Amino acid sequence: MMKFKSPPVNSLSLDFLTEFSISLEKLENDRACRGVIITSAIPKIFSSGLDITEMCGKSVEHYAEFWRAVQEMWLRLYGSNMVTVAAVNGASPAGGCLIALSCDYRIMAENPKFSIGLNEAQLGIVAPFWFKDTFVNVVGQRIAERALQLGSLYPAPEALKLGLVDELVPEEKLLEKASAVMAQWLALPDHARQITKSMMRKAVLDRLVAHREEDIKYFINFISKESIQKSLRMYMEMLKKKKS
Numbered sequence: 001m002m003k004f005k006s007p008p009v010n011s012l013s014l015d016f017l018t019e020f021s022i023s024l025e026k027l028e029n030d031r032a033c034r035g036v037i038i039t040s041a042i043p044k045i046f047s048s049g050l051d052i053t054e055m056c057g058k059s060v061e062h063y064a065e066f067w068r069a070v071q072e073m074w075l076r077l078y079g080s081n082m083v084t085v086a087a088v089n090g091a092s093p094a095g096g097c098l099i100a101l102s103c104d105y106r107i108m109a110e111n112p113k114f115s116i117g118l119n120e121a122q123l124g125i126v127a128p129f130w131f132k133d134t135f136v137n138v139v140g141q142r143i144a145e146r147a148l149q150l151g152s153l154y155p156a157p158e159a160l161k162l163g164l165v166d167e168l169v170p171e172e173k174l175l176e177k178a179s180a181v182m183a184q185w186l187a188l189p190d191h192a193r194q195i196t197k198s199m200m201r202k203a204v205l206d207r208l209v210a211h212r213e214e215d216i217k218y219f220i221n222f223i224s225k226e227s228i229q230k231s232l233r234m235y236m237e238m239l240k241k242k243k244s
């Protein structure tokens with residue numbers, strides 16, 4: 001089990017992403033480890049997505065390093081040979097949603113206050129093609145078109161209806177259920193499941209691998225625009241105001 005614990009909201013900073021990727025690599029190389037359940041140690045928050053402060057007012061070199069770390073995390077998780085189960089025990093916007101979508105199975109706490117989705121458009125930014133591809137592979141083209149254009153965050157019951165998560169369980173049963181699902185998936189021979197998983201995901205993974213440097217350049221160019229920087233600053237202000 002891997003439990004995110006980066007208060008206050010498990011935002012995906014460069015350090016967080018680096019540590020997450022290293023942990024995944026270690027587990028991947030450990031022959032005794034066949035599966036991982038991903039959840040959060042912070043009540044009400046699975047992950048608040050990419051750390052917005054990493055994308056505001058930093059150098060081009062920093063943006064490049066940060067984006068490479070985001071790519072690396074996704075390539076490792078989406079391409080993992082292990083069984084990956086997301087036990088989503090709180091809010092899961094944007095990058096948090098990407099982590100859940102990259103797993104093999106998603107179980108969410110049945111709390112309508114917890115929402116999940118790719119809300120990038122609401123911040124005035126655009127979910128990259130590989131976020132979009134991952135989303136489409138879970139819910140299909142039509143639902144993805146609407147959800148991504150509107151930057152919708154769906155409360156848990158709606159997320160279930162759309163297939164964004166596979167099931168809802170009472171919060172106190174979440175880990176028990178995740179373990180049961182893990183046992184069911186691990187009952188199959190690894191090689192058959194792994195080859196099948198790779199067959200289903202390879203095209204999408206290969207697309208990023210083939211365009212990785214281009215994707216970094218595109219991100220730097222996009223995020224460095226003054227209009228985008230302004231949108232992000234306003235969004236951060238809005239988050240702070242909401243509090244007071």
Ligand SMILES: CC/C=C\CC/C=C/CC(=O)SCCNC(=O)CCNC(=O)[C@H](O)C(C)(C)COP(=O)(O)OP(=O)(O)OC[C@H]1O[C@@H](n2cnc3c(N)ncnc32)[C@H](O)[C@@H]1OP(=O)(O)O
Nearest residue numbers: 011048049050051052053091093094095125126219222239
């Ligand atoms: C070409 C491609 C170009 C660009 C693609 C870039 C892709 C980006 C994908 C992303 O992941 S963008 C991030 C999107 N995330 C969000 O929109 C989530 C924003 N946060 C929230 O909605 C809420 O914070 C929450 C529902 C997660 C939690 O709510 P609550 O418990 O009420 O906490 P607070 O809102 O008071 O937040 C506490 C604290 O944390 C700061 N914070 C929250 N989220 C982030 C974040 N993603 N990055 C950095 N910091 C974040 C928030 O401002 C508060 O800070 P204080 O200093 O005021 O304590």
